[in-house]
Amino acid sequence: MALKATGETRDKNQQWGRVNAFLGKYGIVLILLAMILAFSLLSEGFFTARNIFNIIRQISFMGLIAIGVTMVIITGGIDLGSGSVLALTAVLATSLAQIQTSATLKYPGLEVPVIVPIVVALGVGALTGVINGSLIAKFKIPPFIATLGMMTVARGFALIYSNKPLSQLTPEYNFIGQGALFGIPFPVILLILVAVVIHVMLNNTPFGRYIYALGGNEQAARISGVNTDRVKIGVYTLAGLLSGLAGLVVSSRVGSGQPGQGMGIELDAIAAAVIGGTSLSGGIGTIWGTIVGALIIGVLDNGLILLNVDQYWITIVKGTIIVVAVIIDQRKNR
Amino acid sequence: MGEDNVLVMEHISKAFPGVQALSDVQLTVRPGSVHALMGENGAGKSTLMKVLIGMYIPEEGEITFLGRKVKIENTQQALRMGISMIHQELSPEPYMTVAENIFLGREPLGRFGLIDKKKMMAETKALLERLEIDIDPNTVMRNLSVANTQMVEIAKAISYDSSLIIMDEPTSAITEREVAHLFRIIRTLKDKGVAIIYITHKMDEVFQIADDITVFRDGRHIATVPASQTDRNSLIAMMVGRELTNLFPKEDAPIGEVVLSVRGLTRNGVVDDVSFELRRGEILGLAGLMGAGRTEVIEGVFGIKPIDAGEITVKGKRVDIKSPRDAIRHGMALLTEDRKLTGIMGVLSVRDNMMIASLSSYSKAGFLNKRIIDETCAKEKTRLELKTPSMDQVIRLLSGGNQQKVLVSRWLLTVPDILILDEPTRGIDVGAKSEIHRLMSKLAQEGKAIIMVSSELPEILGMSDRVLVMHEGRVGGIFDRKDATQENIMRAATGHNELMAAV
Numbered sequence: 001m002a003l004k005a006t007g008e009t010r011d012k013n014q015q016w017g018r019v020n021a022f023l024g025k026y027g028i029v030l031i032l033l034a035m036i037l038a039f040s041l042l043s044e045g046f047f048t049a050r051n052i053f054n055i056i057r058q059i060s061f062m063g064l065i066a067i068g069v070t071m072v073i074i075t076g077g078i079d080l081g082s083g084s085v086l087a088l089t090a091v092l093a094t095s096l097a098q099i100q101t102s103a104t105l106k107y108p109g110l111e112v113p114v115i116v117p118i119v120v121a122l123g124v125g126a127l128t129g130v131i132n133g134s135l136i137a138k139f140k141i142p143p144f145i146a147t148l149g150m151m152t153v154a155r156g157f158a159l160i161y162s163n164k165p166l167s168q169l170t171p172e173y174n175f176i177g178q179g180a181l182f183g184i185p186f187p188v189i190l191l192i193l194v195a196v197v198i199h200v201m202l203n204n205t206p207f208g209r210y211i212y213a214l215g216g217n218e219q220a221a222r223i224s225g226v227n228t229d230r231v232k233i234g235v236y237t238l239a240g241l242l243s244g245l246a247g248l249v250v251s252s253r254v255g256s257g258q259p260g261q262g263m264g265i266e267l268d269a270i271a272a273a274v275i276g277g278t279s280l281s282g283g284i285g286t287i288w289g290t291i292v293g294a295l296i297i298g299v300l301d302n303g304l305i306l307l308n309v310d311q312y313w314i315t316i317v318k319g320t321i322i323v324v325a326v327i328i329d330q331r332k333n334r
Numbered sequence: 335m336g337e338d339n340v341l342v343m344e345h346i347s348k349a350f351p352g353v354q355a356l357s358d359v360q361l362t363v364r365p366g367s368v369h370a371l372m373g374e375n376g377a378g379k380s381t382l383m384k385v386l387i388g389m390y391i392p393e394e395g396e397i398t399f400l401g402r403k404v405k406i407e408n409t410q411q412a413l414r415m416g417i418s419m420i421h422q423e424l425s426p427e428p429y430m431t432v433a434e435n436i437f438l439g440r441e442p443l444g445r446f447g448l449i450d451k452k453k454m455m456a457e458t459k460a461l462l463e464r465l466e467i468d469i470d471p472n473t474v475m476r477n478l479s480v481a482n483t484q485m486v487e488i489a490k491a492i493s494y495d496s497s498l499i500i501m502d503e504p505t506s507a508i509t510e511r512e513v514a515h516l517f518r519i520i521r522t523l524k525d526k527g528v529a530i531i532y533i534t535h536k537m538d539e540v541f542q543i544a545d546d547i548t549v550f551r552d553g554r555h556i557a558t559v560p561a562s563q564t565d566r567n568s569l570i571a572m573m574v575g576r577e578l579t580n581l582f583p584k585e586d587a588p589i590g591e592v593v594l595s596v597r598g599l600t601r602n603g604v605v606d607d608v609s610f611e612l613r614r615g616e617i618l619g620l621a622g623l624m625g626a627g628r629t630e631v632i633e634g635v636f637g638i639k640p641i642d643a644g645e646i647t648v649k650g651k652r653v654d655i656k657s658p659r660d661a662i663r664h665g666m667a668l669l670t671e672d673r674k675l676t677g678i679m680g681v682l683s684v685r686d687n688m689m690i691a692s693l694s695s696y697s698k699a700g701f702l703n704k705r706i707i708d709e710t711c712a713k714e715k716t717r718l719e720l721k722t723p724s725m726d727q728v729i730r731l732l733s734g735g736n737q738q739k740v741l742v743s744r745w746l747l748t749v750p751d752i753l754i755l756d757e758p759t760r761g762i763d764v765g766a767k768s769e770i771h772r773l774m775s776k777l778a779q780e781g782k783a784i785i786m787v788s789s790e791l792p793e794i795l796g797m798s799d800r801v802l803v804m805h806e807g808r809v810g811g812i813f814d815r816k817d818a819t820q821e822n823i824m825r826a827a828t829g830h831n832e833l834m835a836a837v
């Protein structure tokens with residue numbers, strides 16, 4: 001009798017275990033679907049092709065940064081500087097992509113092919129990452145402090161470089177943020193491309209697994225022969241590169257580079273990663289989770305605006321969701 | 335019936351995803367007795383104790399403590415009821431003093447609700463004096479040696495005046511002198527009627543100190559017997575479910591050429607002018623007391639910590655080892671002493687943990703060859719009889735012995751010539767221990783050269799072809815197998831002959 005009872009409890013436990021495992025893996029997708037359903041019922045304008053594209057385009061800048069920060073968080077680090085790096089790369093790139101009749105022309109007479117601003121933005125973005133990574137790996141500065149420094153320094157350089165918007169850009173440059181291929185907005189294509197590449201890198205290359213190993217146990221990884229310094233610098237460099245890419249996309253989307261761009265975007269990106277299941281303790285996280293996390297933030301922003309909810313309330317709802325996501329994550333990993 | 339017993343646990347069951355950790359387990363502890371819990375890693379001893387102190391909530395079962403049925407939901411509650419525990423993994427607050435650690439969470443308060451530091455200091459001093467532990471209550475924890483940290487943890491557990499104290503492998507980090515000290519303390523506690531649950535893998539200790547012995551296997555209660563009515567062999571038989579003929583089966587292996595030669599290795603302050611050679615097929619035992627510098631030598635050879643002087647030659651070639659990467663490139667592998675701190679990557683899968691040191695050899699054009707990786711993992715799983723529901727399982731959820739097997743696999747996959755094993759069987763049950771010993775013999779026969787650091791003399795004597803004894807950072811002596819006696823080694827390890835009397 002007692003034995004039978006034990007057996008039944010065990011079956012039940014196993015069932016719950018399976019349900020929990022399913023929710024742990026796909027719960028976040030279910031939440032996203034539920035939100036889409038709710039907004040579709042509440043607002044007529046929500047579930048239209050145009051609005052959905054709108055949402056994805058909206059999150060594409062932040063999504064690029066979130067992909068970078070996801071890698072950084074998996075190593076057990078953090079990147080607070082991405083919004084400022086976005087601004088710095090945006091003003092640098094746009095200053096090289098203005099048409100000669102522009103009212104705020106930075107370099108009169110300078111006309112360069114569009115590849116130049118692109119290379120400059122990506123290069124400078126990557127360089128900020130090299131600096132972050134080296135400070136963290138070689139000088140043993142905590143990531144929070146190193147990237148907090150980068151946050152203010154890069155913003156400062158952006159303001160020194162140009163304290164006014166650099167507008168009226170070449171059509172080639174504007175294509176990055178405003179163009180479309182096969183009816184799909186170009187920023188969306190970029191986001192998907194980057195997501196796929198980074199996903200494959202994380203799962204199918206030694207470097208990708210080293211990123212997880214670093215966050216799982218840095219000492220064990222080092223003793224196992226992982227060049228932990230190089231992995232760290234590599235990850236921050238990739239994150240910086242993606243911030244530079246986001247700088248290109250944002251500035252060409254709005255048609256100008258401004259030193260105040262991307263303010264606070266790093267926090268949305270961190271939130272997207274965390275909502276998507278990336279563990280701030282390191283070792284855990286996926287790109288798909290982060291994309292879903294970014295979509296949740298995008299849907300929430302867009303849906304609440306369509307419902308005419310006060311902007312201040314939106315920030316309160318967002319903050320609450322982030323904390324709840326972390327609580328769920330903690331329980332899952334206990 | 336439960337009236338006379340301190341503790342009665344009945345029908346306890348607890349499951350984790352993929353593992354039934356305890357099924358229908360019982361345990362009865364008499365007042366004033368030492369009750370030893372034995373069993374292989376993963377047998378369920380620690381899980382049962384965590385149920386007892388409220389860290390885990392069992393699905394089923396009843397606990398009767400001091401004659402009353404109780405439900406224990408957290409450790410604070412267990413402490414209030416009179417159950418304290420010395421955990422296997424030490425977890426002091428490193429930047430607090432000894433006194434602050436002992437009174438953490440129950441600091442004596444004075445006026446205005448502020449901490450009464452004088453009282454706290456005085457009480458700690460009294461406690462340590464009563465237990466004859468010679469440590470200043472004002473010392474910051476991180477400045478204490480591992481052994482003294484352990485003694486503070488012991489004092490802390492006793493300071494709660496509990497009716498029941500659980501000791502989970504309290505001697506794994508302390509030397510024999512301190513073990514004797516601990517046993518004196520335990521006997522005093524017994525006289526006062528305090529009951530003790532004592533978890534250990536060390537047979538000698540069990541027969542020295544235990545009144546009753548309970549054996550677990552695979553999450554089940556196997557037997558409870560008075561210590562006076564059993565012996566080593568029948569205990570081992572109960573633990574593993576089979577008789578073991580030889581605990582330390584180092585078999586003959588052809589000894590070949592020198593593969594590793596270390597000359598004048600020095601790390602200022604910890605290692606002083608250490609030289610030795612290691613040959614193919616040979617097992618070199620590295621013995622010595624706690625803090626003699628054994629692990630420090632290894633850290634220098636493997637490039638974990640920089641060396642200040644010395645030459646390392648691998649297979650006749652002078653090499654410059656600046657990092658573990660260099661060491662691995664020159665055919666070395668290191669199984670570290672602390673599995674949790676420097677071994678496993680807890681939240682990662684068994685597969686990642688197994689493959690991490692050899693990923694580059696399992697990739698083509700920069701991409702991992704997942705099919706071959708999966709095949710390799712499956713092969714390793716069978717070869718080492720690894721118990722895991724899948725390769726995607728998070729390694730943290732495996733038992734200690736199975737984690738160790740994954741780590742052994744990690745290093746064998748790098749196909750090393752020189753294997754350095756730092757306390758390879760520490761905290762591991764008898765079954766897994768003899769498996770690891772057998773594996774070491776086999777590897778030696780295959781021509782690998784092995785350095786084995788161990789604190790257990792029988793293991794050193796049984797497994798080593800030669801023994802290098804460390805004493806205060808220097809080589810105290812090197813003995814061939816025939817000269818390596820317990821007496822010779824202890825003499826070299828202590829550097830004094832008069833200490834022999836104490837051993």
